[in-house]
Amino acid sequence: MGRIESVDSSPIAYFVMGICGSGKSTIAIEIAKAKRIEMLDADDFHPQSNVDKMSTGIPLTDDDRAGWLHVLNAELKGKVSKGESVVLACSALKQRYRDALGEGLPDVRWLYLRGDRETILERMGGRKDHFMPTTLVDSQLEALEEPKGALVVDIRLPVDLIVEKAVAEL
Structure with a gap:
């Protein structure tokens, strides 16, 4: 998705998080459309070494994620510094992430x-x-630290209801 001006008065970084298969990308895309902002998928920023590791069924370590998280944060800061809101789909399994x-x-x-x-x-x-x-x-479920202060929705709800709730409450 190309650069689109936010309709928000001040830039916001929206995060859509959950384990693999929870629908992060789908929901983030729809939130971005509704808010008319850019959507980024954290998976697109993984170095090839991380992709190779996960593709063979090996969970990433904190060290594997460190550089990736830094790159994502820098990307978000760049958008926000230009006055743009953005939504990021990212597992963000642990509080330190x-x-x-x-x-x-x-x-x-x-x-x-x-x-x-x-x-x-x-x-x-x-x-x-x-x-x-x-x-x-299973490794993602084991690593998951449920967030405090997040809007929590059940993934079994229809996509349109999740998006409606997210847009209204975020």
């Missing part, structure tokens, strides 16, 4: 897409052309 992503940003809002293992596995099984195998679902 969320802290790194939001560091130095004046206004951040979090949407947590909460889903159970069975729903996630069903969704992941239907994916095509994605590097994340279903074998990493």
Whole structure:
């Protein structure tokens, strides 16, 4: 999606988080459309070494994520410094990852897409052309630290209802 001016008076960094298969990209795209802002997918910023590792079913370590989180934060700061709001789809599994992503940003809002293992596995099984195998679902669930202060929605709700709630409450 190209650069689009935000309709917000001050720039906001919106984060759509959850484990793999929770619908982050789908929901973030729809929020971006509704708010007329740019959407970024954190997966697009992974170095090839991270993609290769995940593709073979090996979970990323904190060290693997550190540079990636820094790059994402810098990208968001760049957008916000230009007065642009942006929405980022990112797993953001741990509080320290969320802290790194939001560091130095004046206004951040979090949407947590909460889903159970069975729903996630069903969704992941239907994916095509994605590097994340279903074998990493359990490691993501184990790593997940549920956020405080986020808008929490159940991923079993229809996409339009999730987006409506997010746009109204974020």
